[in-house]
Amino acid sequence: MPEVELINIAKRFGKVTASADINLKVADGEYVTILGPSGCGKTTLIRMIAGLIEPSEGKVFIAGKDMTNVPIEERDIGYVFQNIALFPHLTALGNVAFGPIVKDMSEEEVKSVPQRYLEMVKLLDRMGMFPDELSGGEQQKVSLARALASGAKLLLLDEPLSALDARVRMDLRYELRRITKDLGLTVIHVTHDQEEAMTVSDRIVLMRNGRIVESNTPEALYLSPQNLFTANFIGETNLLEGVVKEVLPDRSLVELRDGTVVEAKPSKFRRGDAVVLSIRPERVHPANEGLNSVIIKITYMGTYIRITVESDSEDTMLFDVSTSEDRVYSVGDRVNLIWSKRSGILYPRPPEGVEEAIKLE
Amino acid sequence: MKRMDWVVDFISRKGFRKGWTVFIIAFFLFFVVIPTLYVVTYAFTDWSAIETTVLSKPETMSVIVNAVAASFEIAAIVTVIDFLAGLPVAWILVRKEFRGKEFLDTLIDMPLAVPTAALGFSAAVFWVMNPDPVPFSFSVISSPFFLIILLHIVFSYPYMVRSLAAILEEIDDTYEVAGRTLGASRLTAARTITLPLFRAGLATGVILCFSRSMSETGGTMIALSTMANLGIGEAANFFTGSTLIGEWRSLVENDPTYAPSLAFVSILLIALALILLIILKLVIMKFHLPLRKVWPMQEKMLSRGIFPKMKDGGALLFLALIVLIPSFFIFTYVLFSDPASLDMGALSYALGYSFLVAGVVTVIDIALGIPFALYITKHRDRASSNVLDVLVNVPLIVPTAALGYSLFLFWGSTGLTGGASFVVLTLAHVAFTYPLVVRNVAGAVEEIDPSFEETARTLGAKPIQSFHRVLYPLIKSSILAGAIMAFTRSLGETGATQAVLGSNALTAPVYIVSLVKADELYQAGLACIILIIVSYIFMLVLRYLTKKRKEAI
Known part of the structure; x- marks a missing residue:
């Protein structure tokens, strides 16, 4: 099962240290938010978990396996991008079916799986449309369905809501939590919006300057922050x-x-x-x-x-x-x-x- | 600045601007499009001559059909090879970061800096089988058909890589990463996601390469003559559509009975090029790569280990061996040949004449091409500007020899060709270089957010001022790129020059052709090198001057 463990992770770009001394354990089925101001290294961190960039030091373990030298496509993750990144030449259905097709699922699954997940995000009636015919919120829902349809049990969300309107953002927060909890997924969600972090997560990991400042449940972080920075940043x-x-x-x-x-x-x-x-x-x-x-x-x-x-x-x-x-x-x-x-x-x-x-x- | 105020006011008046627009469009129609297509009228005015001297003569017809077929086959093969060899290099240029990337970037454009006349000579001495080969040459090719393919790859390859790289730059690599997070291997992701998004760039690249290969005359003629002089007689009787026009154009001066055949080949090439352009455009836009089919295991294997390295290595080897070395082999050739004396007086006269023509042509292109580019980009909502936008491509795809003959007929009908050869030559070169400036500038203007200029206008700038102070600084590099392309195209052009003025044209490339035909290969080689060096220095100076001025502001 996909618990995630980061051991002594550090990432440097030339002289700039993007993250350092990161030790983090995410339990199976846990919804963890990595929260921090922009430039704090949270996106670097999630990209290292996905394998989009290699850590300079330390190791990433997914489901107990060392991920060093495991390419992106074999880590079995679902990744939702901030800029949505739906393939513009494919319909909503084509996008969601991409994972099942490239993972060589059976003909039958390639037909049924995408429809099941489109239904889960309530967009079955839009499946024939191209990305540019969908609203921003619908696009991000399709991209969530696409990530889920590949069968991943670990979902990485890279600022998934920040490109959307305030109202849509609110609705999608609840959808995200409902769907991932229904499916029993492990979720790592990156955001700079502390309100978003408070409402969706089981646990918040607060980062600053490439390091973890504090990690706890939303209530605990709000009511009894251990750190002056936390007290000021959350609420x-x-x-x-x-x-x-x-x-x-x-x-x-x-x-x-x-x-x-x-x-x-x-x-x-x-x-x-x-x-x-x-x-x-x-x-x-x-x-x-x-x-x-x-x-x-x-x-x-x-x-x-x-x-x-x-x-x-x-x-x-x-x-x-x-x-x-x-x-x-x-x-x-x-x-x-x-x-x-x-x-x-x-x-x-x-x-x-x-x-x-x-x-x- | 005060003194200029009345000028600014005057040219900002509505009436003046309207008149100016009309003038710009009229110039384009009467000096670019109509002269280019004028030869087509021959089919209506003198069809009976074509019928009696061409269509009813099987030998003539078979020469024409063979030449035109060779043109198409060569262009098709060249385009496919350019695509296969160019795609990995475009990919490396855009997606990879490594030391020496800028160096690779400039290497790709180097063949464009060499006039095609020199390229033709250089590639021929490198490739052609020769009992007494020049040291380090390959000396393996004995078929004129293959020689021309290899030659055309040299000068069309940079266009392909540039177009592919430009569109690849536009495609967000998140798409590919997204594909990989969903479980696709590198190869699967590139093939099923990035390639389908590629079609527009592919269309541009294919059309540029195809038409460049179809229309090239000078380099092809020189390569074939060199080959014949090196002992492969077959080359003297091998024609592409363009070289056939060049050949007949030189004969028509003494024997007017060639005129109908010449007109017929020109019309045929123009018509086929236009039809093909439309077909290509439709096919590429409609063509679907087999996306649904994936072979996860095989593609995963090909994405790993030695295969990607082999692909990149192969593509770079191709660049070095097929494109770069043949382009500059001429230096080796001259180094290892017995010296002979070159008539420096004739050469410097020809060089001076070529530079004068190219310079005047570039100035006209810029002065009248920029307003035209602005007009078509700023009135996208009007049908007329879209029509003009398509028309401006016509001189690019019409074979330059056909275009030259068409111009000769057009200006001949006005009685200008006799005395004013400089004027006619300049106008002819404007016709096929003008689109280069327009395309470059229009492309750049389209990229720029119109709100910059709108902001300038709300701050009280007149249109001319907002152009000068806001738009111009932003598109300057594209104007320079267009100017350099126009200049080098004019400097290297042989086919159109000969077609317009016949053998009494005195430009440098025509002079080199005459040296090759006279079997004075060493002198031809030396003249090519001088042409390369002079144009290279000229380009450096131009870049330096424009850079200087930027710092001054």
Whole structure:
């Protein structure tokens, strides 16, 4: 069965290191997303798994077999491309039938298999059409059916949705997860869209600068990120700089630059440690007391209003209020902000500075 | 710049632009298309002469049929070989990365820089069986038919590789990779995915090679005369359609009874070339490669190990042995022959005359070809511009000897041929080089997003200014490519020149032909080398000058 294991993978293009120290195990039937900003080496990684490029160091194992020197066509993978890459001279059916034909399946299978997968993506009625007669979403569905019809149990998705419209993208996410789970496939899905990663995966592998930063379930990465970069990249967050004042069994107390003391989760820090406090905008609420701030921007978002403030501690913060709330906010108003101690997470203040630590490259 | 303002304003006026467009199209019709096809009118005005002196004479007919058949057979064989040997090289050029790729890239075009007259001579001394062979020559060919095939491969091969490489460049290699992730071996993926996407490029390559082989006269004549002089007498009686026209054209001056036969062969070649062009185009677009059939095991085996290396090695060996060495063998020939004195005065006069004609022709092509290319690309929605687009190819596929004879008849009917031979020759050369500039420029303009120019217009530029400041810098390299092609074509052309002016034409290639015919092979070889070197230096200077100016801006 196609579990995938990467051992000490590194790839260098001349002097540029595209990936380094990659160790990753994907279980049979698992849906794993490789997430990261553009240029982080995630596409290089999936291309090495597919055999499109050779790693400079390390080994790729698929279903327990060493893939070094195994050409693309013998790795038994399905690959879905960002630019879709349907063969323009073949119909939808011809495209899906390509795998069964070149794999020398029986006449009968060459007839039945493509139709079965076209039905699965609900495009059986479009099978006679050429790629340029299909919409973008339909094309990507055909290309998914094409990858599946070759009989592969390991599916590699290289930014499969990023060329599509926002609405189509949403629909296809659910389709992708439904179909691959129904078929019990192992999936490795590369994307730069953290929302997409959150909604489809069993597990997210977050990459930065060619290395794996953190790997966990979507919930765990969102609720308790182990790393400042993760906290900032997955979802949105406010980062406040301060110094630990006291650590108690049920909370930590942090003194901000203006002397205000705020609460966070209990931690292993000691009094006097320089820290960064991460707090998600939806966990911040206006109250009668708390961190003193001035509203500098108000953005209407539909179901909620996003308010940007400059706090007395010289931190810029975001928080959301429901559109249905009675209170009227305007730029220049003073507000006090509070949050529950369990929603604030502390990280050591990075020596290179916060800006540098959360930079996308 | 202020002083120029009134000029810019004047030429931007609607009336002026309309007049200019009419002038450009009229020039194309009256100086390019109509002269090219004028010979066809002979069939209507003097059909009875053709009937009595050609159709009713079996010997004449059999000479014509044999020559025309030889032309077609040679062109077909050459095209197939070019395709088979050119495809792997095009593939290497586009899909592979290796050291020395640029070097290979320039090597392919080198035969184009050698005038066909020199190529014909060079290939003949390399291949022809010779009791006293030149050192390092192959000296194996005793059949004129095979010699001409080998010669035509030399100058049509670069066209094939270029057209195939151009289209391969356009085809996203993700398709092939996608095929391989689905389980297809390299060979299966290339054959079932990339090749079918190839058809347009294949059509261009096939048509270019076919028509180039069909129409080439000068090099073929020189190769055949050289062969005859080297002792294979059979070559003197071997004709292709084009060389037959060349031969009869030289006879018609003293014996006007050849005129109907000459017109008949010309019409026949033009008609067959046009019909064939249409058939080829249809066949290639309709032809389906056997996609459904795959042989996974066999193709997998052929995709691995030694086979791909053998294919690439074979293709490169072909390039070296069949294309490059014969092109430049002339240097070896002259090195190993007994020196004889060359009439430098006559040669430099001929060279000067050739360069003057080629230069004037290139200037006319550029001045009137660029606006024409712009017109046909910018009015794609109009039927008229599509018709013009097809018509502009006609001089490319009509055999140059037939074209030359047609031009001779056309300009003769206006009474120009007598005194103003320079003018007539220039106009004749414009007719078959003009399409080269138009094709190159139109191809480049089509690639460029019209929104660049539109942006310039919204910023307040007049059409002429947006051309000068936005479009021109982007298409400059294609203009240069077109200019170099036109220049070298004019410089190397023999068939059309002879057909227009007869034997009193004084261009360099015609001079070389006369040396070969007089069995002055050493002098001919030396003259070829001088022609190669002078044109090479000229091209280098041209490239250098255009580069310089780019840096200045």
